[in-house]
Amino acid sequence: MESFLTEYYSKLSKEDLNAYMESKAKQRYRDGEIEWSTYQAHLKTYRKLLHFKQVTLFHELDNNWANKFDAFLKKHIQSRDKTNSCWVHHKTVKAYLKLVRRDHIIKIG
Known part of the structure; x- marks a missing residue:
């Protein structure tokens, strides 16, 4: 019953x-699992994902998606070290x- 209620009320x-x-990063910061700086870094990645594609469905995730996201990052990152930023x-x-x-x-894999 506890597991059901957790799932039911999960946002x-x-x-x-x-x-x-976005939700998980907020939850992890609120629960003290990650620090403020880590939370900000994760939100930066979240914003890059939104800029890449407004909605990323789980069933779309594959190597092709990863390659397109990588190409997007390399094109839009304004950093001297694009490789590390993409990574x-x-x-x-x-x-x-x-x-x-x-x-x-x-389920993955």
């Missing part, structure tokens, strides 16, 4: 990575995909 999106990431954004997305899997939102 985490079960369809959209962008919505999930950080990919790492953040990957971390949230692990949380999606842990939260049993979707």
Whole structure:
């Protein structure tokens, strides 16, 4: 029953990575799981995702999506070291995909 109620009242999106990431980042900061600077970095990645695509459905995520996101980042990042900046954004997305899997939102692999 506890598991059902947790799922029922959860505001985490079960369809959209962008919505999930925004809600989960706020929850993690509020719960003290991440620091303010980490929260801000995760929101930066979230904003990049929104700029790339307003809605990113979980079923769309594959290597092709990752390659397109990478190309988008390389085109739109205004940094001297684009490679590291792109890598950080990919790492953040990957971390949230692990949380999606842990939260049993979707099954990956």
